[in-house]
Amino acid sequence: xxxxPCCEKMGLKKGPWTPEEDQILVxxxxxxxxxxxxAIPKLAGLLRCGKSCRLRWTNYLRPxxxxxNFTREEEDSIIQLHEMLGNRWSAIAAxxxxxxxxxxxxxxxxxxxxRLKNYQPPQNSKNNNDSKAPSTSQINLxxxxxxxxxxxxxxxxxxxxxSPQRSSSEISTVTADSMAVTAVTNGDQTMVKQLxxxxxxxxxxxxxxxxxxxxxxxxxxxxxxxMAGAHEExxxxxxxxxxxxxxxxxxxxxxxxxxxxxxxxxIKSGDLLELPEF
DNA sequence: AATGCGCCCAACCGCCCGCTC
DNA sequence: AGAGCGGGCGGTTGGGCGCAT
Numbered sequence: 001x002x003x004x005p006c007c008e009k010m011g012l013k014k015g016p017w018t019p020e021e022d023q024i025l026v027x028x029x030x031x032x033x034x035x036x037x038x039a040i041p042k043l044a045g046l047l048r049c050g051k052s053c054r055l056r057w058t059n060y061l062r063p064x065x066x067x068x069n070f071t072r073e074e075e076d077s078i079i080q081l082h083e084m085l086g087n088r089w090s091a092i093a094a095x096x097x098x099x100x101x102x103x104x105x106x107x108x109x110x111x112x113x114x115r116l117k118n119y120q121p122p123q124n125s126k127n128n129n130d131s132k133a134p135s136t137s138q139i140n141l142x143x144x145x146x147x148x149x150x151x152x153x154x155x156x157x158x159x160x161x162x163s164p165q166r167s168s169s170e171i172s173t174v175t176a177d178s179m180a181v182t183a184v185t186n187g188d189q190t191m192v193k194q195l196x197x198x199x200x201x202x203x204x205x206x207x208x209x210x211x212x213x214x215x216x217x218x219x220x221x222x223x224x225x226x227m228a229g230a231h232e233e234x235x236x237x238x239x240x241x242x243x244x245x246x247x248x249x250x251x252x253x254x255x256x257x258x259x260x261x262x263x264x265x266x267i268k269s270g271d272l273l274e275l276p277e278f
Numbered sequence: 279a280a281t282g283c284g285c286c287c288a289a290c291c292g293c294c295c296g297c298t299c
Numbered sequence: 300a301g302a303g304c305g306g307g308c309g310g311t312t313g314g315g316c317g318c319a320t
Binding site: 050051087105 | 308
């Protein structure tokens with residue numbers, strides 16, 4: 001099947017959007033939502049193709065988009081996520097609330113590739129395909145920057161003006177001997193399985209399969225949420241709402257504020273764990 | 279002041295995938 | 300089963316801008 005090129009948009013406008021067009025699109029979507037992108041231009045009275053409308057909305061007009069320069073922490077996260085996910089920009093964007101795949105792609109090509117160029121990899125890197133990138137085991141996301149970001153994301157303001165404040169949220173971390181456990185919930189139910197409660201003589205790696213996510217993320221029973229330990233490998237933390245690839249507000253509404261889950265994904269160096277899609 | 283050059287980023291293009299009929 | 304369609308994704312483009320000469 002050969003799809004007709006988007007040249008059915010003959011006579012339709014291309015190029016930069018004007019403020020007037022933006023206004024029309026925003027007000028239409030705000031009052032009607034976007035059901036069928038292809039139908040939107042007609043219904044809204046825009047001389048654009050539906051695809052152009054969708055891109056304009058998702059990359060620029062969406063209210064939950066975080067504008068402005070990327071922080072160093074965000075850039076570090078992108079580098080790390082790119083290491084894990086490759087050029088899957090949408091997957092990376094899903095883990096960086098408020099940032100779009102297009103934006104991340106641009107930042108990667110304009111800034112981050114240069115940054116990595118200056119990085120001298122250790123000799124005999126086993127991965128010669130991208131020898132300029134740091135190896136997984138050389139980056140530890142679990143640093144103060146990331147935790148301050150997490151705290152900020154939960155308590156605002158970066159989650160957006162409409163996000164509920166969670167003054168009682170807290171993050172607990174326990175680290176010892178390169179093992180760590182982290183859990184975040186709202187309210188007083190912070191559940192941290194202390195390392196000393198685990199059998200630290202073993203490398204405690206949870207069995208993570210499809211049922212792990214559904215069993216643990218869909219329940220309001222925090223106590224059943226199993227946090228994982230890891231040995232010397234990298235730890236990556238993702239917000240639950242980001243995993244769901246939805247806006248903070250949407251995800252929070254869906255969860256009905258039952259809880260926030262931040263969880264660790266432990267990845268063996270060179271043995272990447274594919275994150276489940278929700 | 280004029281010109282050239284490189285960078286940035288919004289927008290586009292083409293392809294793929296999943297759903298519906 | 301497969302055609303048709305909408306939506307999503309990654310790669311690419313080109314206009315605007317700032318800086319250097």
